[in-house]
Amino acid sequence: MDKINVFLDDYRTCPVDYFLVETIDDCLLMMKDNEINQLSLDHDLENKYRNGFMLVEMMVAKQLFAESITIHSANVGAGKAMYKYLKSAQDEWKMPLNIIIKLRPLPLR
Numbered sequence: 001m002d003k004i005n006v007f008l009d010d011y012r013t014c015p016v017d018y019f020l021v022e023t024i025d026d027c028l029l030m031m032k033d034n035e036i037n038q039l040s041l042d043h044d045l046e047n048k049y050r051n052g053f054m055l056v057e058m059m060v061a062k063q064l065f066a067e068s069i070t071i072h073s074a075n076v077g078a079g080k081a082m083y084k085y086l087k088s089a090q091d092e093w094k095m096p097l098n099i100i101i102k103l104r105p106l107p108l109r
Contacts, residue, residue, distance in 0.1 A: 003036060005018040007021070041073070044075050065099055074108050080103065086101045
């Protein structure tokens with residue numbers, strides 16, 4: 001099975017070679033059904049109660065990961081919280097250590 005790239009965002013244009021998902025539920029379905037190479041995550045989504053931080057908590061709980069995870073949220077505080085949560089999960093052996101985690105905010109366009 002080929003690995004895919006997934007971009008979670010409900011505002012920005014999806015990069016070439018990525019599949020766009022706009023909700024954390026759709027993101028989780030993609031992760032369950034596919035092997036993910038690159039996962040790029042936003043925090044602030046249209047549904048304020050189902051955001052990117054909730055997604056990373058669910059990913060760790062369900063053991064759903066990608067080879068590389070980039071937090072691209074322009075919400076600096078929330079993006080850092082997502083990054084720290086994933087790094088902490090690695091430190092606590094709840095997530096594989098070989099997964100690359102990056103914090104690279106993208107501007108809203």
